[in-house]
Amino acid sequence: xxxxxxxxxxxxxxxxxxxxxxxxxxxxxxxxxxxxxxxxxxxxxxxxxxxxxxxxxxxxxxxxxxxxxxxxxxxxxxxxxxxxxxxxxxxxxxxxxxxxxxxxxxxxxxxxxxxxxxxxxxxxxxxxxxxxxxxxxxxxxxxxxxxxxxxxxxxxxxxxxxxxxxxxxxxxxxxxxxxxx
Numbered sequence: 523x524x525x526x527x528x529x530x531x532x533x534x535x536x537x538x539x540x541x542x543x544x545x546x547x548x549x550x551x552x553x554x555x556x557x558x559x560x561x562x563x564x565x566x567x568x569x570x571x572x573x574x575x576x577x578x579x580x581x582x583x584x585x586x587x588x589x590x591x592x593x594x595x596x597x598x599x600x601x602x603x604x605x606x607x608x609x610x611x612x613x614x615x616x617x618x619x620x621x622x623x624x625x626x627x628x629x630x631x632x633x634x635x636x637x638x639x640x641x642x643x644x645x646x647x648x649x650x651x652x653x654x655x656x657x658x659x660x661x662x663x664x665x666x667x668x669x670x671x672x673x674x675x676x677x678x679x680x681x682x683x684x685x686x687x688x689x690x691x692x693x694x695x696x697x698x699x700x701x702x703x
Contacts (some may be wrong), residue, residue, distance in 0.1 A: 524692060540676055540694070541671055541696075542692055543690065544659075551653075554654075554660075557648040559655075563612055566607065572593075575593060585675075610658050610663050624658075639655055652684050
């Protein structure tokens, strides 16, 4: 119905944002396999801010919101009641940050979220995104949460493929339209 109305009004689809979900109770979260020479640890507020902001900006240079996060934006998120550095995983190689998975818990809904996964462009394609996502899912499952969710742009085909291989399926789709003036 929304597509038809948009077509009638002369609007053009410019973004399709999918919410994907998967159960966490299942024992099918794969064992994370990290690329050679990669280690994972949790985020240390203050110490890791600058490196995280740099990797986030590089990983999401094309993204309308995520790629432009500033120190103030990060500080605002760290001040949120849901912020938990124990669920914020950093991947390093040779002492440099190359990727991350920041999880989020929606306690009232008993829902875990793959809040954001980012891989530095020169470290993409080697399975790090899948490994970090699995690490975060195992963290959320260990907290007894029944379900994990995430948001992903439909045109991010690499991420969609990783998430589908990890058992996620479409729960909801938000379509965003605009005029072409």
